[in-house]
Amino acid sequence: MPAPTHEHPNRDSVTTIRSDGSRPYLHPADTQGRFTTARQISAFALIAFYLSLPWIKIGGFPAVFLDIAERRFHLFGVTFAAQDMWLLFFVITGLGFSLFFVTALLGRVWCGWACPQTVFLDHVYRRIERWVEGDAVKRRALDAAPMSAHKFARRALKHALYLLVSAVITHLFLAYYVSLAEVWDMVSHAPTEHWGAFVFIAIATGALYFNFAWFREQLCIVICPYGRIQSALIDDHSMVIGYDVRRGEPRGKPQRNAPSAAAPAGDCVDCSRCVQVCPTGIDIRQGLQMECIGCTACIDACDDVMARLKRPAGLIRYDSQKAFNGSRTRWLRPRTILYFILLLAGAGVASWAISTVKPANFGLTRMTGAPYIVDEQNVRNQFLVRIVNKRSVPARFNVCLDQIPEGLKQTGFDTVVEVGPLGELVQPLILQQPRARYTGPFKFGVHVEDDDGKFTLKREVEFLGPEARLLREEENERHERAGKK
Numbered sequence: 001m002p003a004p005t006h007e008h009p010n011r012d013s014v015t016t017i018r019s020d021g022s023r024p025y026l027h028p029a030d031t032q033g034r035f036t037t038a039r040q041i042s043a044f045a046l047i048a049f050y051l052s053l054p055w056i057k058i059g060g061f062p063a064v065f066l067d068i069a070e071r072r073f074h075l076f077g078v079t080f081a082a083q084d085m086w087l088l089f090f091v092i093t094g095l096g097f098s099l100f101f102v103t104a105l106l107g108r109v110w111c112g113w114a115c116p117q118t119v120f121l122d123h124v125y126r127r128i129e130r131w132v133e134g135d136a137v138k139r140r141a142l143d144a145a146p147m148s149a150h151k152f153a154r155r156a157l158k159h160a161l162y163l164l165v166s167a168v169i170t171h172l173f174l175a176y177y178v179s180l181a182e183v184w185d186m187v188s189h190a191p192t193e194h195w196g197a198f199v200f201i202a203i204a205t206g207a208l209y210f211n212f213a214w215f216r217e218q219l220c221i222v223i224c225p226y227g228r229i230q231s232a233l234i235d236d237h238s239m240v241i242g243y244d245v246r247r248g249e250p251r252g253k254p255q256r257n258a259p260s261a262a263a264p265a266g267d268c269v270d271c272s273r274c275v276q277v278c279p280t281g282i283d284i285r286q287g288l289q290m291e292c293i294g295c296t297a298c299i300d301a302c303d304d305v306m307a308r309l310k311r312p313a314g315l316i317r318y319d320s321q322k323a324f325n326g327s328r329t330r331w332l333r334p335r336t337i338l339y340f341i342l343l344l345a346g347a348g349v350a351s352w353a354i355s356t357v358k359p360a361n362f363g364l365t366r367m368t369g370a371p372y373i374v375d376e377q378n379v380r381n382q383f384l385v386r387i388v389n390k391r392s393v394p395a396r397f398n399v400c401l402d403q404i405p406e407g408l409k410q411t412g413f414d415t416v417v418e419v420g421p422l423g424e425l426v427q428p429l430i431l432q433q434p435r436a437r438y439t440g441p442f443k444f445g446v447h448v449e450d451d452d453g454k455f456t457l458k459r460e461v462e463f464l465g466p467e468a469r470l471l472r473e474e475e476n477e478r479h480e481r482a483g484k485k
């Protein structure tokens with residue numbers, strides 16, 4: 001059989017699907033080592049960050065509070081209204097380009113280190129499983145054992161803890177949308193008083209439980225789109241976790257008393273530790289594979305084996321395909337440069353867009369129906385003025401018209417209005433120009449400013465009407481008709 005290479009894995013099916021279509025339930029072995037420790041620290045920091053956000057108050061609101069009911073979104077001290085949602089396009093685009101850039105450089109580092117699926121599965125749910133049922137060997141033995149009181153008790157405890165943790169996560173997730181106080185209020189009252197939230201919690205808890213208790217690595221392999229597109233984002237110079245074929249092959253068990261010529265020359269002793277620890281069940285020695293989530297478990301497992309054999313670490317390591325094949329890794333290449341430029345452009349536009357967010361929003365729309373009304377005295381335009389106060393205190397706003405022609409009458413809107421905390425005010429603004437002074441459509445400005453001068457916004461609007469010549473002709477005809485009578 002030819003030695004496997006990085007480019008050609010020796011299989012053509014997903015490792016977690018048997019030939020009869022059934023799925024082997026994986027019990028990856030535990031690892032210890034520098035990457036395991038670093039990942040644990042990073043995962044606990046991420047979980048602490050996630051859990052603490054609803055508790056930390058900035059500017060009177062939780063650090064992240066997506067208040068859908070009030071259509072206000074509080075993010076780290078900045079309040080966005082529904083009208084600011086266009087910013088999301090730039091933020092998501094900027095984040096997308098960042099992910100492109102990081103993937104082109106470092107492969108699936110997001111999957112292994114920061115994805116919530118990996119973080120919660122490896123560092124919360126598998127920890128519970130290990131605590132209740134023991135290590136991978138004991139768990140496999142328990143799976144194979146017939147049902148007994150002991151097995152039932154372990155399974156019941158494990159699944160009860162899974163459900164409890166899933167419920168805690170979903171309640172905290174809900175707190176991002178309705179605040180902790182509201183969640184606590186819901187929890188303290190009967191479900192019949194808040195059916196919607198209760199059903200959401202029940203479904204989300206069930207989905208989390210299903211995913212983390214059973215579906216697990218299938219989400220990464222079968223559902224996650226990022227796993228698919230990453231093969232288009234990386235190239236032979238991207239960092240991946242790989243096996244050094246040139247150093248490891250030919251593999252074989254160390255033979256103590258065999259003549260040296262018969263001993264395998266490669267460093268891989270074929271102990272299969274790297275396979276036993278893999279959470280997606282692959283053999284990294286077969287080359288880069290779609291299922292690899294970059295969790296680093298096989299690096300620590302193999303480094304441990306190498307340390308025991310007094311051989312250098314790094315038979316499995318972070319490196320590029322080029323480096324594994326004996327060439328030099330190039331960090332600067334067209335795709336990394338392009339992704340970096342796109343990242344800078346995306347981040348720059350997103351920062352500019354966010355910097356334009358004001359503590360209030362002002363909108364001016366023409367009322368539905370005819371764009372203008374002409375009666376015997378006036379030409380009339382009707383608008384709706386909408387002012388949104390995004391602050392948690394009341395604010396007074398001045399609404400002023402600029403560059404208006406003489407004789408224009410403004411009604412339906414007081415020049416100073418007060419809008420309550422996080423409130424919204426919608427009022428009509430009616431402008432009338434006497435026929436005698438009307439000289440045709442014209443543009444004018446409307447500006448809104450608050451009392452303390454911190455906020456000001458301008459809009460340019462057009463006063464619409466018929467051509468002045470037509471209006472005069474109609475007027476003359478009317479006078480003639482009146483004179484004949």
Ligand code: SF4
Nearest residue numbers: 268269271272274302
């Ligand atoms: S852990 Fe290292 S030595 Fe053992 S099989 Fe894997 S690559 Fe070979």
Ligand code: SF4
Nearest residue numbers: 278292293295296298
């Ligand atoms: S091959 Fe290694 S890095 Fe990839 S998923 Fe398996 S254990 Fe993790």
